Amino acid sequence: MSVLSIEEQAVVDTVRDFVDREVKPAVNEVEQRDEYPEKWIEQMKELGIYGLAIPEPWGEAPVSMPCYALVTAELARGWMSLAGAMGGHTVVAKLLVEFGTREQQDRYLPRMATGELRATMALTEPGGGSDLQNMATHARLESSPDGDHYVVNGSKTWISNARRSGLIALLCKTDPAAEPKHRGISVLLVEHGPGLTVSKDLHKLGYKGVETCELVFEDMRVPAEAVLGTTPGKGFGQMMKGLETGRIQVASRALGVADAALTDALRYSQERESFGKPIWQHQSVGNYLADMATKITAARQLLLYAAGRYDAGERCDMEAGMAKLFTSEIAMEVALNAVRIHGGYGYSTEFDVERYFRDAPLMIVGEGTNEIQRNVIAAQMVKRGGLDRT
Template sequence: ENGTMFSVFTRTDPDAPKAKGISCIMVHKGTPGFQVSRHLKKMGYRGIRTSELIFEDARVPLENLLGGKNEGFPMIMSALEGGRINVAARSVGLARAAFEDSVRYAQQRETFGKPLAQHQLIAAKLAEMATRIEASKLLTYQAATMKAAGKRCDLEAGMAKFMASETAEFCASEAIQVHGGMGYIQELPVERYFRDSKLLVVGEGSNEIQRLIIAKR
């Protein structure tokens, strides 16, 4: 139910400066002193379980050390480029879903004798959603292409993650506006897009961090 192996990043040298004393240790399910205590209730992304882990004098053999001792932080950093590209891609997908649902609803729903899509304010919302999605997609493709070629892409990955996740949040919010009151009802997936989009903005380094990375480069 909760997996059989857990990768845990923990401080193994309390006297080391900043992040240099962190190691990655593999912990098996059933290890004495280790347990999954409870599943956390989240605003969104409920399809992925998030649980609280408790360690009480849990001991693991030295062979469970993944990589070298105190070398965990570089492992974390090496995964961030791919992780941020992953978030960017998921953000584009969420934004497209919100956009496509909005287009479909705006074409079907009629007010004042014509479809919503023919009202200028609604049409403008759809146009901006489409433009932001396309820009986010291109940034994501660029970062993914560089990553696949083995090139450094921390800047491009940060830009893609920043732009795409902001776009996902924007499109999810605008989708609710297009749907009106129905967008707030759980019968439609629009409210879920809105809840799920927030994790994309804060996950894999918040967008405040992405701004700092971009500014420093």
């Protein structure tokens, strides 16, 4: 039974048709050239994908979180990089809608809705990983005749879409002496300019086409009113709320990759014969397919459960963490089993399954490693007194 309205299901169907018609036939060539998918990004803009989370008066009526999750999964089914090209953008849009001032919303959201302006997040640091409270990047407030401003210094790494995003939601310390540490952390809305350098592109196993970069801030001046919501010291809580969206988005990417891997494995198992019968009829292959399908179905339901709680206004950091943890792990497993089913061809770049196997690990380590997800889940179970049973 669909959790979506007729209108939202039509949105998902439109994106599915786009993926099947435009992306699937050419994705291997584009991916192997590590080429930025300019044409597909423009088509995604036309489809309204960059505005899915932005309400009126800045955009159209936003879709529900379950719809957004399934749109993301469809994009990832075609190419995980396409889902990555709009993931951070959506998180920043939701941060602006929930926490931004009206001036900040009016400045950024209309252009973000059309994709004219794209956004990304800058959280991770070279020496910090998932330990965000111990970040070194800091912003010092200064006064001058032309107004108060922050002077930003530090570096961030693993920033997707860093060169092509005109807006960066930068997590940094505005009060390094604050205790507890999270009270000294703010989100600054930073645009490219003097003092900000995109220092290098990081070369990756998968997730090709979309750039992933290091950012270096050297005495970059940012207006004081660039603090998200204008009140400093609230950035950690704001970004933790944003990461609920981010983890649902990463889980959706993993679901799309797993779905694509199963589809290809199922088709190949019916076409390929050995010992006089299609290989799906061999028990070992049939067992792989059955397990893959069962786990993908479970992952989809877990993802939609987390997305539904988000829309209901309920806390869902544990549920989003569960969805991200489980779905990313089964995506890796399903991609590997798809390679097994394809045999030697699964190791060939002529078949999509080797790409799925290279793309899947990103979701295990991205948006907080799965080890971090387990910590979040355990802590929330203790805090809540066990699992919710409603």
